Amino acid sequence: MVRGIGDGGIIEKAEAVVIASSEHEWQDEDFEDGTCLLSDCTNTAQANGFCYAHGGYQVCYALGCNRRA
Secondary structure: OOEEEEOOEEEEHHHHHHHHHHHOEEEOOOHHHOOOOOOOOOOOEEEOOEEEEEOOEOOEHHHOOOOOO
């Protein structure tokens, strides 16, 4: 099971998808390779393969960047 990092800590993939669909703009087209299209912590977030817009810059969990808007 793929896990992501959420406000409440580690979350399951299914839960992450629900959160994404209701609170964020997710980009999952690159999920299979587990990477974000962008990786400089400026516009998209990454959490074990999931990428989503967050406050105008990246939150790249898998790359060790965990800045919040």
